[in-house]
Amino acid sequence: MRFLKFFILILIIFNFNLVHAKTKSLDAKITKNLRCLICQGQSIHDSDSEFAISLKTLVKKKLNEGSSEEEIYNYLKDKYGEWILYDPGFSKNTYFLWLLPLLMFLIGGAIILKLFIYKKN
Amino acid sequence: MASLIGYYSLIIGFSISFLIIFFSIKNLSKSKLDNKIIFSVFFQFFFVSLSFLGLVQSFISSDFSNETVFNHSHTTVPTFYKISGAWGNHEGSLLLWLLVLTLFIFLFLLRSNDQPKKYRILTLLFQQIIIVGFFVFLIKTSSPFNYIFPIPNEGLGLNPILQDPALAIHPPILYLGYVGSSIIFSSALAAVVTNYISSSWAKHIKKWILTSWIFLTLGILLGSIWAYYELGWGGFWFWDPVENVSLMPWLALITLLHCTLVLEKKQILTSWVVILSIATFTLSMCGTFLVRSGILNSVHTFANDPERGLYILIFLFILVFLSIFIFLFFYKSEKTTTNSFFWLSKETSILINNWFMMYFLSVVLIGTTYPIFLEVLSSEKISVGPPFYNKLIIPFLVPFLLAMAIGPKLKWIKSELENKLNLILFLIISLLLSTFIIRNLDINFLINTILVTSAFYLFLITLKDFFSKKFKNLSQNLAHFSFSLLILSILFNNFLSTEIITNLKINETYENDALKINFEGIEQRDEQNFKAIIGKFVIEHNGGQTDIMQPELRIYNQPNIITSEADIKTTLYKDKFMTMNSVQNQEYFNIRYQVKPFMIWIWLSTFLISLSGLIGFFKKRYEN
Amino acid sequence: MRTKIFPISLIIIVSVIFVIFYKGLQNSNVYKPQIGNQKNIPVFIAKAFETEEIFKSEDIFEGDKFYLMNIWSSWCAPCRDEHKFLLNLSNQKKLKIIGLNYKDKKKNATNFLNELNNPYDFIFSDTDGTIAIEWGAYGVPESFLLYKNKIVKKIIGPIDQNSLLEIKELIQ
Structure with a gap:
């Protein structure tokens, strides 16, 4: 019973906060994925440099013109190189980046499995 | 004068090293530990402390004949930051490393x-x-006691973003964590050589693992809090290289901690424990290398010098080769007869913990270093940022959280799951709970429901255990509970954060359907070494509630840098966060207003995680 | 045999990592976008600085001439430093200098030119900085040497004595 009361309490708390739930805008999503060239280590979204401000304007403009997220990324990749994207796509440069951790996971699983099989023999 | 004492103490401390090595080798064949050794180790610590105090004193008295002081201080800097400036630079922080090494x-x-x-x-x-x-590194490449002549009248000043209470104590605490892992490293090597990897070694080294892990957790927490309010965009973790390198030893330490739990009970996994112990310190050193050499590009500014980078790199690899050599030549594998696992047992669940932890570690390690490898091998430059880590880590969190809930319920060696009904019931409750919540949010339903369900599951199970088990296994239960709390707060913080970015002139108003932001004006205040421009904003919410926010711009005199200080109103449910920035050549200010739910819970749960470590540290003491 | 393969491969892997880190140390950690030499100049539409008429980029850049496209602003200090080199280059008959006035106020920019003289044959204005992005620029000043609608050379930061000589050599 005590737990039930607790759940209800949690539900109430969350429902209060639902007031703030709001659609995250696409341009924020895009600018968060772009790396600023002036303060290199910050995203465009977080940066207030002149370059970042212009790029934010440009992303909004492009979205209004009907460009898709992918098109904007390709456009900027063309201008500034792959470096500008925080999300490295899956390409010949990044096969290892994406697959190596997953490979490690599989190897780890195999080693653990081997411990059990070893025991059975 | 203080610099001079500092310098000579450093040299004396260095000479004592040889004395210690000489005594130790002579003492190897004897049966009792020579007291001379303990005395000389104490004196080494004493002289390094003296050297460190010498540096601190030079900073306090603004002795600009010392190059480090000249580069990183100024007469108008408040005394507290003069002191913290002593380790807020490359040379001083290395001296601090050394101090902690000798202390430990x-x-x-x-x-x-x-x-x-x-x-x-x-x-x-x-x-x-x-x-x-x-x-050698300190004296040869980065002495904190270089003399400059003619003596300058004024220093170059301390970087303003370092003039902050959290960041003043962040490095010492983080270093206690990093350097603590050096003891684990040395002791694991020594244990391999003497064939002493055993349950009593595990009990003994667990203290050190806990110590460094607690400090590392606190250090990371402080850094994160600092980034949250000082860097001005309201985030607390950016997957920046400098943050990643502190996370890597943390992950290795927590894996090692779980492993030693097994080793305490059973003579298995010994080689794995040794490898982890070596990896922990190697990762700490690797972090120092990556940060100090400037090989990586980070938002955190450090002065870089390739020569120093080269030295750390060579030193790092000497240690790596040394440990490989010792491991290969001295390590005797455990007898295979004891190597038995039953699939449903605590050992298995710890293996699963290790499996996932190592996966997370490899994601962070590969993500951080991959750009270096790619650039060297193909001279292409890419960035690896938050989306990469989110994609590879978040899906794996689900089974990890579930295992964290069930694992501690299992017994050693062979176990049956008790209260299966109970566990399933809790799963259903968490599923319903999260479906109910996520349905109301405008986010991807399926993934987030699964994620939130698993976090709730761990949360509820551990919460139940607080009542049913009382204080049995308190530290473990608290750690797992706080982790679920951390994940939940991060998730909901992510889901529910809102942000308004706008440009406002004085007396202008921003309005949307939920609130109104009035820019009422600015006032100036003169402080010891900066001028503050304080904005006054009145926020009227639709419900009739109003807030006054006063973000600040600080114009520091030396070096002449403008920083932006956020104004944060914290409550248990949410933080209201506002920053303002001046825009080049414009009359308006750039205003960023964020509502960030459950921020305080992120800090609190991380603090609870380190507290659980502390409980674990003291609990064992009276049990023994 | 199996016992030997493991240590040897371990040592090889560690050594390779060492070499890569060592090589990595020599690379700069600051990223500058590289432009392939044969890159075409972007097509854009912008206002002229003085008349505020709308121009297309192809109206300005003709095929077989050398152009120096210079992004500048009155509030940027390095632009002041490089100005004397631009004035020097404006005497070159074979070269036309086109300015792109970046995020500036017209009054300040006009004062700047009156004070230091005007080296530009034509100036575009870029009030929100988006045209600079078309060029793949990210700061001021930046300059591009153009020939036959291709970018021949890109200079990030102010023009100095060396790049001045290089430009003169290239247009010969």
Whole structure:
């Protein structure tokens, strides 16, 4: 019973906060994925440099013109190189980046499995 | 004068190293530990402390004949930041490293009386190799006591973003964590040589693992809090290289901690424990290399010097090769007869913990270093940022959280799951709970429901255990509980954060359907070494509630840098966060207003995680 | 045999990592976008600085001439430093200098030119900075040497004595 009361309490708390739930805008999503060239280590979204401000304007403009997220990324990749994207796509440069951790996971699983099989023999 | 004392103390401390090595080798064949060794280790610590105090004193008295002080201080900097400036730079922070190294080995000798003598001496020897490496590094490439003539009248000033209470104590605490792992490294090597990887070694080294892990957790927490309010865009973790390198030893330490739990009970996994112990310190050193050499591009500014980078790199690889050599030549594998696992047992669940932890570690390690490899091999430059880590880590969190809930319920060696009904019931409750919540949010339903369900599951199970088990296994339960709390707060913080970015002139108003932001004006205030411009904003919410926010711009005199100080109103449910920035050539200010739910819970749960470590540290003491 | 393969491969892997880190140390950690030499100049529409008429880029850049496209602003200090080199280059008959006035106020920019003289044959204005992005620029000043609608050379930061000589050599 005590737990039930607790759940209800949690539900109430969350429902209060639902007031703030709001659609995250696409341009924020895009600018968060772009790396600023002036303060290199910050995203465009977080940066207030002149370059970042212009790029934010440009992303909004492009979205209004009907460009898709992918098109904007390709456009900027063309201008500034792959470096500008925080999300490295899956390409010949990044096969290892994406697959190596997953490979490690599989190897780890195999080693653990081997411990059990070893025991059975 | 203080610099001079500092410099000579450093040299004396360095010479004592050789004395210690000499005494230790002579003492190896004897049956009792020579007191001379303990004395010389104490004196080494004493002289390094003296050297450190010398540097601090030079900073306090603004002695600009010292190059480090000249580069990183100014007469108008408040005294507190003059002191913290002593370790807020490359040279001083290395001296701090060294200080902690000598302190820890001294404590180790004092607290290991019940351990075999040969093992203690060997640990000391390995530790001295590290200490000598740092002495040479300090004296040769980055002496904090360089003299400049003619003596400048004024210093270049301390970087304003370092003039902050959290960041003043962040480095010492983080270093306690990093350097604590050096003891684990030396002692694991010594234990391999003396064939002492056993349950009593595990009990003894667990203290050190806990110590460094607690400090590392606190250090990361402080850094994160600082980034949250000082960097001005309201985030607390950016997957920036500098943050990643502190996360890597943290992950290795927590894996090692779980492993030693097994080793305490059973003579298995010994080689794995040794490898992890070596990896922990290697990762700490690797982090120092990546940060200090400037090989990586980070938002956190550090002065870089390739020569220093090269030195750390060579030193790092000497240590790696040394440990590989020792491992290959001295390590005797455990007898296979004891190597038995039953699939449903605590050992298995710890193996699963290790499996996932190693996966997370490899994601962070590969993500951080991959750009270096790619650039060297193909001279292409890419960035690896938050989306990469989110994509690879978040899906794996789900089974990880579930295993975290069930694992502690299992018993050693062979176990049955008790209360299966109970566990399933809780799963259903968490599923319903999260479906109910996520349905109301405008986010991807399926993934987030699964994720939130698993986090709730861990949350509820551990919460139930607080009542049903009382204080049995308190530290473990608290740690797992706080982790679920952390994940939940991060998730909901992510889902529910809102942000308004706008440009406002004085007396202008921003309005949307939920609130109104009035920019009422600015006022100026003169402080010791900066001028503050404080904005006054009145926020009227639709419900009739109003807030006054006063974000600040600080114009520092030396170096002439403008920083932006956020104004944060914290409550249990949410933080309101506002920053303002001046825009080049414009009359308006750039205003960023964020509502960030559950921020305080992120800090609190991380603090609870380190607290659970502390409980674990003291609990074992009276049980023994 | 199996016992030997493991240590040897371990040592090889560690050594390779060492070499890569060592090589990595020599690379700069600051990223500058590289432009392939044969890159075409972007097509854009912008206002002229003085008349505020709308121009297309192809109206300005003709095929077989050298152009120096210079992004500048009155509030940027390095632009002041490089100005004397631009004035020097404006005497070159074979070269036309086109300015792109970046995020500036017209009044300030006009004062700047009156004070230091005007080296530009034509100036575009870029009030929100988006045209600079078309060029793949990210700061001021930046300059591009153009020939036959291709970018021949890109200079990030102010023009100095060396790049001045290089430009003169290239247009010969």
